[in-house]
Amino acid sequence: MxxxxxxxxxxxxxxxxxxxxxxxxxxxxxxxxxxxxxxxxxxxxxxxxxxxxxxxxxxxxxxxxxxxxxxxxxxxxxxxxxxxxxxxxxxxxxxxxxxxxxxxxxxxxxxxxxxxxxxxxxxxxxxxxxxxxxxxETVRVSPRTRYExxxxxxxxxxxxxxxxPFLVQPLVVDELALAQAPRIIATRDKRVIMANGDRAYVRGPQGNPLAMTPETPRQYRVFRNAVPLRDPETGLVLGYEAQYVGRAELARGESLEQTTKDGREAVTDIVPATVDLTGVKEEVRIGDRLLPAPQRSLVNYAPHAPQGPVQASVMSIYGSGASASAGQNQVITINRGSADGMDAGMVLQLRTGGERIRDKTDEDRTMVRLPSEPNGLAMVFLTFERVSYALILQAERDVVVGDRLVNPE
Incomplete structure (x- = not known):
């Protein structure tokens, strides 16, 4: 390890x-x-x-x-x-x-x-x-750089x-694939929640046990739930975002074990696979799912403006929990992906969504929408087919779901 x-x-x-x-x-x-x-x-x-x-x-x-x-x-x-x-x-x-x-x-x-x-x-x-x-100028390095x-x-x-963390996590997943992924069923010490260094026991889907074979991955990512990502403009589900909770290493595969007692008929028991938990971001729980860790790939993050016009919206605030807004250095999900021309390093201007208010100076109390205003910059760093993740580089006001992203001025 x-x-x-x-x-x-x-x-x-x-x-x-x-x-x-x-x-x-x-x-x-x-x-x-x-x-x-x-x-x-x-x-x-x-x-x-x-x-x-x-x-x-x-x-x-x-x-x-x-x-x-x-x-x-x-x-x-x-x-x-x-x-x-x-x-x-x-x-x-x-x-x-x-x-x-x-x-x-x-x-x-x-x-x-x-x-x-x-x-x-x-x-x-x-x-x-x-x-x-x-x-x-000449850069001088200390002796410790022999290690670095x-x-x-x-x-x-x-x-x-x-x-x-996002660069090695398949955050947008297929709902069915997650439902059929190996699941944590128990812990060594009957704990309800697990942390770094804990050992957990895992079963694969029916008919596909998590056996230890040369083809079986050894490194996994642990996920929970699969929340639909809805386009704030159309209401369509563009993908499912699984909550990443940590990493797991397969230590022993799932197997069958026969036992007999007092001369009675042999009983065949299912022995679940064993995994060791590392890099836990949130407490791992029974029922969490395992997906093979993806291969790392080198990505070009050179900041650049889009080649063509972009009109996108903030779809969700990643890891927001009860919070409904985001600020600098937080990650947002947007409703455009690689199929829409999004690529790593693309810089977009954040704009307020334009709040709807009632005109109290109007006898009819007419509802109006305030103009959309510039609110900072975000850089796309991870794309899926119809969804992308972007890091908020700067923001003057809170960024909320429904805010717009356009070409930088």
Whole structure:
């Protein structure tokens, strides 16, 4: 188990490093061939934009009003936050990429402790890691980095702990598939709820016991319920969202065992499978279901505006419980998916739904709907066919079900 947890940690670090490499594009010219070789797509438009900007810099009008002349990268920073520090529209990462094209040859060179210098010449601006746009500063690492590569310290796109659980969880599931999945039937110590390190006993569906075979997965995710996701615009069910509660590792498969007592006829008993629980997010309960853990896949999280017009709505607040609203760093479900052109990294503008009120100044007390107003930004990070999950990057007011998502201005 210890080795497997180390393996998962290494995977998470490599994902964060990959995200840092793509987002906000610090160094397109040197990175593009390597990026394509590693499967990180760089479109022709993005490359052309970065190269054009690199030739002269970014117009001063594109800079954020309080863009600092110097900034020391801090531990805990994200590339999205730094982009927002310098650009009015952080999702326009090719511009920032171009600003760094000469001075920062590789995005893996952006680490805590480095100083960024903003240079303004003839109405344009560039960003560099050294005054005058030289070769850049040398990054010194401590002896402990023999256990941890320098790339592990590179800045991630966003705070990865906010979305990391979603990257390995099939949240939108088929209701029938969940109902037929193996289920927890008992615990070793007759506990009602279970936590990390507990052992539980599991049975597969009738006719399909959870046997320990070479083809049987060993790693599972534990889910509860399957709540329908209804489109707030049409009322149609677009999918079923299962509540993720933790992970489980198959220790022993389901079997049959014959016993005899006092010379009586042999009795065949069903012996359930055994699983060990880890990474429990909420208390695991009897009746919870197991689904095989999906393979991790490297995703390009480069923030970008949609290619075409988008009209979407907030469908639910993930993990909201009794809360009916969400704020910054929370996850929302939206009623558009891959079939509608949604993809990872897409940045959308949040807008209020437009509250309906009664006009008390009107003798007839007419009902009116207030205009929809901008309320922040959200980034899509996980898509299913008709449903997507997005992280709220910033929000001025509470985000509620029915709020709109459109192209960023």
């Amino acid at each position: 210890h080795d497997k947890r180390n393996h998962l940690t290494a995977l998470a670090r490599s994902r964060a490093t990959a995200l840092g490499a793509m987002v906000l594009g610090l160094g397109l010219a040197a990175l593009a061939p390597a990026a394509q070789a590693q499967g990180y797509p760089v479109t022709a438009t993005q490359r052309a934009t970065a190269q054009q900007v690199a030739a002269r810099g970014v117009p001063l009008a594109e800079l954020a009003p309080n863009a600092p002349d110097t900034y020391v990268v801090q531990r805990g920073d994200t590339l999205w936050a730094i982009s927002g520090l310098y650009l009015k529209r952080p999702w326009r990462w090719p511009e920032l990429w171009g600003m760094n094209l000469q001075a920062i040859a590789n995005p893996h060179l952006i680490y805590p402790g480095q100083t960024l210098y903003l240079e303004k010449v003839d109405g344009y601006a560039r960003l560099s890691t050294s005054r005058g746009g030289g070769a850049g 590569s320098l790339a592990d310290a590179a800045l991630p796109t966003v705070k990865m702990h906010l979305i990391e």
